[in-house]
Structure formats: C-alpha cells, structure tokens
Amino acid sequence: MLVLTRRETETLLFPTLGITIEVLRIRGNKARLGIDAPAEIPVVRQEISGLKSVDFTADESPAAQLSRLHRAVRTRLDRTAVSLNHLHRRLEGHGDRESQQLVLEVFGELKALERETGDVLEPPVSPAPRALLVEEDENQRELLGGFLRLSGFDVALTCDGQDALDYLSLHAPPDVVLLDMLMPRCDGAAFVRHVRSTRGLCKLKLFAVSAVDPSTLGVTTGDGGIDRWFPKPIDVEGLVHAVVERG
16 A cells, blocks of 8 residues: 655646546545546445445536536626626727727627537527617627627628618518618618518517617607617617517
8 A cells, every 4th residue: 555645735646547636625634635537437435335326426417517507608608798788888988999899809709709619518498589680880780799699699780771671581580670770771760661561571570779869760669660769879788688578
C-alpha cells in the first residue's frame, strides 16, 4: 500500500487510468475528496461496494441533463440580452454610436453562442414563434432581431415594406410582423393597406414599432389596421411579452 500525505487543494494522479483525486477540504479527522474518473470506471464508497447497482453517477439521464443545461443557457442569454437592451437605450440618448456598435457586437457574440450550443443541446420541444421584422435602421434591426432570437423567436429581417412584401410572397405567413412605419419604397401605412386587402394575409398580426404618432399616418389601431402600436425607443421586454401573450 502506498501512503501519502496531501494538503487541501493538492491532487493525486493516476495517469494511466485517467483518474484525478483532489483534497477539497480537511476538517478534523475527515477529508472531503473530489474524484474525476472516466465514465466506465465506477466510483463507490467501501461500505456499499457490494451493492453493484449503487454508485455516485447522477440520477438524471443524459437527456435530462442536456435539457436542464439548455434551460440554464437560455436563461442566462435572455438576462444578458435584457441588460444589453437597457444599455443600448441609454446610449441612444447620448448619441454614442461607437458604444452602440460595441453593444451590437456583444449581441453578435451571444447569437454565435446560441448557435453553437444549439448544435449540441436539446432544442425546445415546441416550434419557435416566427416573426418578420421590418426596420429601416440597421442598428435597431439587428438589436431587436437579436433580442427576439434570444427570446426564442425565429426571426426574418427586412429593411423596408417592399422587401417585406417580397418575403411574404415567398414564405408562409409568420406569427407576427413588427413594422417600422417610416421607410423608403413601401412605408408602413402602404404595407398595412396591402396586407389587409390581400387574401391569405388579411388576418396577419401587425405590430407597429415607430416614434411617430399613429394619428399622423392615417393608420387605425384594431380591425383593418395595426393590432398594437409600440412607440420608440422600444421596450423590447414588453413587446416580446405582448407577442407571446397574443400568440
């Protein structure tokens, strides 16, 4: 028998077996050990070594563990996105375009992380709600689109009303359209009139996202017009909640 003396945080290695034992804590005559071993090597206490079915493996199945990890990653991503949105709204008031761009870059990193984790983690059971975002301003388009994706939406982005109409002519209607009202080519009012008069699109849910007073554009809120109006700067948390609530 090999007898060794180890202090707290010191380790003992079995390199050929791939086993590491670390002394985590020593209190009186008791030592707390951390053991890292390959999955095929069982680790059991001596007093229950005769019970072959009992070991220190987790009770959760791999699928349950992945599902729990997926929820944890999603929660962290959502909370980070909310904080970034608050920061972006504050920066808008100071006209700090460089800092706003940095916020968008962080959003880009979050989206990359979501894609990478999505390749290995369990996807959501229910299909993601689909949103079409029509926004002329590139920064606002990327920011709101990124937040919606991190909130579980499948998002398509277009830069004006005509691009949005072209998209709708080639794709199934989304669950909601988030519509800027002041755009080139086909503005928000023209887009609403076209959608409400087109068979197959007339029941499409339309949410306006604009700093303009709706009364100045001649667009009604309710049947035949916009379903809801959200002023800029947009409260994206409230917007997402409204989309889910009415879904």
